[in-house]
Amino acid sequence: MNKEIRNWEEKEGIRFLKRIGIKPGQKVLDFGARIGHYSIPAAVVVGNRGKVYALDKNKDPLNELKRKAAEQKLENIVLVRTNGSLETGLENNSVDAALAYDVLHLINNRKKLYREIHRVLQKNGLFSVYPKHNKLDQPEQGLKKVGPKEIIKEIEAHNFYFEEERCGLISHDDFLNKGCVLNFRKKRELIEGKK
Ligand SMILES: C[S@@+](CC[C@H](N)C(=O)[O-])C[C@H]1O[C@@H](n2cnc3c(N)ncnc32)[C@H](O)[C@@H]1O
Numbered sequence: 579m580n581k582e583i584r585n586w587e588e589k590e591g592i593r594f595l596k597r598i599g600i601k602p603g604q605k606v607l608d609f610g611a612r613i614g615h616y617s618i619p620a621a622v623v624v625g626n627r628g629k630v631y632a633l634d635k636n637k638d639p640l641n642e643l644k645r646k647a648a649e650q651k652l653e654n655i656v657l658v659r660t661n662g663s664l665e666t667g668l669e670n671n672s673v674d675a676a677l678a679y680d681v682l683h684l685i686n687n688r689k690k691l692y693r694e695i696h697r698v699l700q701k702n703g704l705f706s707v708y709p710k711h712n713k714l715d716q717p718e719q720g721l722k723k724v725g726p727k728e729i730i731k732e733i734e735a736h737n738f739y740f741e742e743e744r745c746g747l748i749s750h751d752d753f754l755n756k757g758c759v760l761n762f763r764k765k766r767e768l769i770e771g772k773k
Contacts, residue, residue: 579646583615583752591619591749598744598761599704603627604674607666607698609691610634610681614643614655615749620677621652630655631673635662664690668698675699679708679759680750682729683721692736696764705738705762710750715757730760738762 595616600606602625608617611632621630632655634640640657647655658667664687676695685691695705711718713725721729730740745758 579613580752582754583749586747586749586754587615587618590747591616592622594744594746594748595619595623597746598706598759600624600675605629605631605672607631607633607668607673607676607695609666609676609678609695610684611643612636612639614646615752616677616679617643617655618646618650618652621647621655624654626654628654631658631666631668632656633658633660633666635660664694666694666698670697671700671703673698673700673703675704675706677706677708679706680710682707682709683711683719685720688720688732689736692733692738696737699764701764701766703764704741705733705764706759707733707762708748708757708759710757726758726760733760733762737765739765 600620600623604624605628606620606624608630611617611634614632617630617632632643637659640659644657676699682688709726709729712721713723734740741761741763743758743760747754748757
């Protein structure tokens with residue numbers, strides 16, 4: 579891992595995650611965690627009373643994340659290996675925040691992912707999305723024709739409200755770039771029988 583990105587994980591990444599609203603003691607799901615450029619600083623922010631679920635469908639990056647966590651004596655990262663089905667295996671309303679950073683373009687059924695994130699998040703929980711590779715930023719795959727405005731609309735249509743955009747020098751792959759994340763909050767559950 580290059581020095582720049584290691585530094586980011588240890589310093590600026592921690593500051594960035596605090597700025598987007600991650601707090602000590604929280605439970606955080608990092609969906610599509612890869613080697614943990616966000617899971618590692620998130621684990622530092624949430625501390626011993628908190629937990630980071632680092633979820634990925636690939637084994638090798640999770641093994642690398644495990645090695646990094648052990649090196650830094652971080653004991654609050656739970657690795658979650660899936661088969662790519664978008665089911666997290668987490669309980670309803672069990673996490674305070676969910677990150678989907680640089681992963682939306684790889685998901686064929688984004689609606690299913692939004693429903694799953696909504697299910698596992700607590701009321702008013704934070705859903706933070708880094709929609710890298712959208713049509714305004716190195717377009718690729720599933721986001722090729724979709725811009726941030728459309729992404730906000732499609733997530734809001736799944737019972738979230740858009741809170742804010744936060745920009746900074748953030749990690750992308752194994753480098754840093756200027757990027758913006760979109761923060762959403764889970765709307766309250768619909769009360770059964772009422773519209
Ligand atoms: C480009 S990387 C982003 C990693 C990390 N979020 C970051 O920003 O540094 C995308 C990761 O998402 C994972 N991924 C893609 N589709 C997935 C799916 N359906 N379920 C779980 N993980 C997935 C990939 O294996 C990869 O590790």
